[in-house]
Amino acid sequence: MTDTQWGAGVKLGSIYWKRNLAVSLVGSFTTIVAMTLLLPFLPLYVEELGVTEHTAIVQWSGVAYGATFLAAALVAPLWGRLGDIYGRKLMLVRASLGMTLAISLMGMAGDVWQLVALRLFVGLAGGYSSGSMVLVATQTPKDRSAWALGVLSSGIMAGNLVGPLIGGALPPIIGIRGTFLAAGGMIFFAFLATTLLIKEEKSPDRRQAAKASGGWKSIADRRPVIAMLATGMLLMLANMSIEPIITVYVAEIVPIEAQVTMISGLVMSAAALGSILSASWLGRLADRIGHWPVIAGALAVAGLLLIPQAFVTSSWQLILLRFLMGAALGGLLPCIAAVIRHSVPYSAAGSILGLSVSSQYVGQVAGPVLGGFVGGHISMRAVFLGTSLLLVAGAAYAWAIRPRDTETSNMRASADQLDA
Known part of the structure; x- marks a missing residue:
């Protein structure tokens, strides 16, 4: 199957696929780091927000951590479907902007309910790394697709590895709330790079085909x-x-x-x-x-x-x-x-x-x-x-x-x- 047979979306995308991969790699790494850096200090932050009992601190920490993944699991097919219709780049822009706002606001939370709500919002609005997988999978030439997705996967896994390390090092220096604001700023740069550097074909025919395809x-x-x-x-x-x-x-x-x-x-x-x-x-x-x-x-x-x-x-x-x-x-x-x-x-x-x-x-x-x-x-x-x-x-x-x-x-x- 040639690149042309992949559909019109890939013909133009293949011109920019290396740049798209580089931006997606950096963006996925930074967003995953921002999502996972709270692991070392999450119980401390829950306690700072007014939860005092040891059992309650553990329970609220688990709820706050799991909320993001639960929400993300529920909406991932929806964002994928909207990406088919309106463009995969738009989904990355939406995700990075939403995560910038949500993670920055976590540093301003006044109680544990607000923290959980914002963690839910991160899951609902996020999905940058999964959206990047879709973009790279559909824009990369067939004979390089698994390699490109492997490079992107390495960046995602590196973010999971580095995030907790940064989360353990930054709070003693700039405080827990400052760490959230720094993470939000990091994702904002990913938002700018995604908006300005990623190139994707505009195809009205592709939008109509996506609406008519019926997915499954x-x-x-x-x-x-x-x-x-x-x-x-x-x-x-x-x-x-x-x-x-x-x-x-x-x-x-x-x-x-x-x-x-x-x-x-x-x-x-x-x-x-x-x-x-x-x-x-x-x-x-x-x-x-x-x-x-x-x-x-x-x-x-x-x-x-x-x-x-x-x-x-x-x-x-x-x-x-x-x-x-x-x-x-x-x-x-x-x-x-x-x-x-x-x-x-x-x-x-x-x-x-x-x-x-x-x-x-x-x-x-x-x-x-x-x-x-x-x-x-x-x-x-x-x-x-x-x-x-x-x-x-x-x-x-x-x-x-x-x-x-x-x-x-x-x-x-x-x-x-x-x-x-």
């Missing part, structure tokens, strides 16, 4: 899309299932109590670092050998790496295995986006990729809940082994339903006809 109904073969929705959920579930038990698990294998929190942080960061380093390489590999072998292989390798994690006897073994697991999973996000893009008509790409984002948020919420339940009621080893079983089953499913060469040609031909 326009997909000729839905099996690959359903598989990618499940894969996105599995990816986040696998990454997050260990989070509730990690400190307790590390305490069992680390003899010095004072080192537990530091090593727990290293274990949490190791998977993210592995993904950052591998995402663009695995994306390039997928462009060369195909997305499906990389998806199935990554799920299988990550699933197998979870088994020895259940039986480690020292912290360095767990850190190394989490790093390797993160490296294996690093190529999944770009491959998921690329498969969806090549399985649906251009005019429905945003809405379906929005559904993919929602499925990932489901995994992000379900992972800690299931991990905490299994770890508390069965055993911590069962968390690793159960997640391993899910990933291996996901690999087998992805390999079993992968389109064969003839099916792939027919699927792309159907998408091309709807793009035209």
Whole structure:
């Protein structure tokens, strides 16, 4: 399938795809940093807003943190659909401006209800990184799409890694409220760069095609899309299932109590670092050998790496295995986006990729809940082994339903006809 067959939106977009990727990369990194930097001081800020009981502080911190992801999961398909109709750049401009206002206002909150409301607003108005995935997936030439999405995924994961570090360093210097204002200012620069530098084709015909496409109904073969929705959920579930038990698990294998929190942080960061380093390489590999072998292989390798994690006897073994697991999973996000893009008509790409984002948020919420339940009621080893079983089953499913060469040609031909 040539770039021309992708639809009119890509022909002009391909001229600017490198600049669009660079701006999207910087914008996604800064917005993710701003969203995650509050993690180290969120309980302190909740207490500053008038909550005094220890139990209430923990509960309100959880509500405030989860509110953003809940709201984002609900509206991601809507923003994707509106991006199909009115343009993907407009969605990035909207998201960056909305997040600038909401995060800046968090620094002026007067009580915990206002903080939760603003966290909800960030989720409702945000979606810059997911919108960037849609823009890059639809504007990049086909033979570079997985690599470009891998680069963008690296920036998103780097933001998740750097955000808490900045959140731990800035408040002692400029205060908690000042940190929120600084984060809002950082996103404002992303808003300016997005508005002034990203170029996207204006196509009235494309808008009419998006309105008429019917989103899900326009997909000729839905099996690959359903598989990618499940894969996105599995990816986040696998990454997050260990989070509730990690400190307790590390305490069992680390003899010095004072080192537990530091090593727990290293274990949490190791998977993210592995993904950052591998995402663009695995994306390039997928462009060369195909997305499906990389998806199935990554799920299988990550699933197998979870088994020895259940039986480690020292912290360095767990850190190394989490790093390797993160490296294996690093190529999944770009491959998921690329498969969806090549399985649906251009005019429905945003809405379906929005559904993919929602499925990932489901995994992000379900992972800690299931991990905490299994770890508390069965055993911590069962968390690793159960997640391993899910990933291996996901690999087998992805390999079993992968389109064969003839099916792939027919699927792309159907998408091309709807793009035209």
